[in-house]
Amino acid sequence: MSNGKKLLACPYVIWSAVFIIIPLCMVFYYGLTDKSGAFTMANIAAIATAEHAKALWLSILLSLISTVICFLLAYPLAMILCNLNVNQHSFIVLVFILPMWMNFLLRTLAWQTLLEKTGVINNILGFLHLPTLNIINTPYAIILGMVYNFLPFMVLPLYNVLVKIDKNVINAARDLGANSIQTFFKVILPLSVPGIISGITMVFVPALTTFVISTLLGGSKILLIGNVIEQEFTQTGNWNLGSGLSIVLMLFIIINMVATAIFDKEGTGTAL
């Protein structure tokens, strides 16, 4: 690397130091000490308490469900996108990306308004004399919020791998006698594994750590691990406990990423 390039990398190095490395060190420092500054594992062990374990379990469950739903929606969508011609294509992508330009909080707030007991959706349903929808402040609303917000992160990596599959490889499968279902399971699906892996990671991780979606759509009754940590920092003011629980959550994320990386290597040999 030339000196000029090194110089250009400087802002990035400073940026990562200030906003990634230092905060990370602080999280570890607070997580592994008590209020007096002495070393302790108590903050980490606190995950085992019934309340925290339940929040973590619920977070994992809801994130898993959301990830599966995102996958089931995104895969056909990505396949359709791949088969469109250029004009239709950019239109659909635009329709799809448009809501992404809106702030994440606003989007979730919009869903709150839509889903409320006397919200837009129920007004319309009532007007049509249909039974009303009471999912606000339930786990269903949280799943809806997660799927809505994180779906693009599943579609994008899937689209990227699917669009790169050589059409003639698919034709070759058909040519050798495979019907469309066999072609899908023997060729298209295995070749898209790298995209599936990164899609899963990109949905599961933010879903696992979110607290905004659960706060806005789950009311105050449903606590996810993200909410618990947030409250320790902002309400209880116990930074040590908040950091300890964050470390546990980080551990889960790292386990998830390592597991997918290993699965990826064994499963396909095509992913880099």
Next chain:
Amino acid sequence: MNKLIDLQHITKTFDSNTVLDDMNLYIRENEFLTLLGPSGCGKTTTLRIIGGFENPDSGSVIFDGQDITSLAPNKRQVNTVFQKYALFPHMDIAENIAFGLKIKNKSKSYIDDKIKYALKLVNLDGYERRMPDSLSGGQQQRIAIARAIVNEPKVLLLDEPLGALDLKLRQDMQYELIRLKNELGITFIYVTHDQEEALTMSDTIVVMNQGYIQQIGTPEDIYNEPENAFVADFIGDSNILDSIMIRDELVEILGARFACVDTGFGENTPVDVVIRPEDVELVEPENGTIEGVVTHIIFKGVHYEMEVTANGFEWLVHSTRMFAVGTKVGIHVDPFNIQIMHKPESEDEEAVGVNE
């Protein structure tokens, strides 16, 4: 003769671009038939229609007496070797070759035997466990062929299979393909834009241009008796001259009269004349039909390639005798080496099908 595949009145249009226009072509059993033409003339499209990857707008595809125009590709008794190999990148070589057989639920021992046999046939024994991307282009190409032939298709479709290989490998593979064809005793439909390849390998050549068949014939027919200027120009080097057919067996080329063997063109009819460079004989100036001057010479190994300006035309000449630049020479052509062709009456007709 038995028609194995019969394409009847095939027309195919891609958004207002007519790629094939009322094409009629049949392929006999055990034939090595080559579709030859410049890039974009519709060769791949023809092959894709036979393979079932493209539906013609009109016309029908008859296979062994059955109409298969709208039959799905996986139900057809043909296999394709695609232009860029199209091996399955996530499977090793053995799995690639076994793909079609597994779909057909063949027994494991049958499949294993077939893999061995096919790898031997393409000279790649022992490659079972290699991944496609660890193979060279030529090896991948041979695997693609092996993958197709283990299914024992009645017809093998090959789309410029040697296009991506270098010259030496291409020539080796041409012989391999001819050997394979003879060993397997199946029909080959081969697509190429390389006239040498077509002349070397084919039983029958179909010369195409802009979606029309220009000429169908054996390599010798196509080379020695091109039916129009396009075919003459496309197949090998040639001198194509504006001429007038004075009467039967006499043609006026560049103002000089040459004896020829063609008849039936009428009197004083404008025609195109093709003379191959190796058929132009350079003699003493006073012994030639017309007189010219050598303007250019290159040594080509087997022969010298010369340009001779005579009566305002640059003649391309191949000869084993050398004439220095500036030498005055006479040009003589034997009557049976003068190929007379009808002139196209319009731009359109230049690309119109010539059906026998």
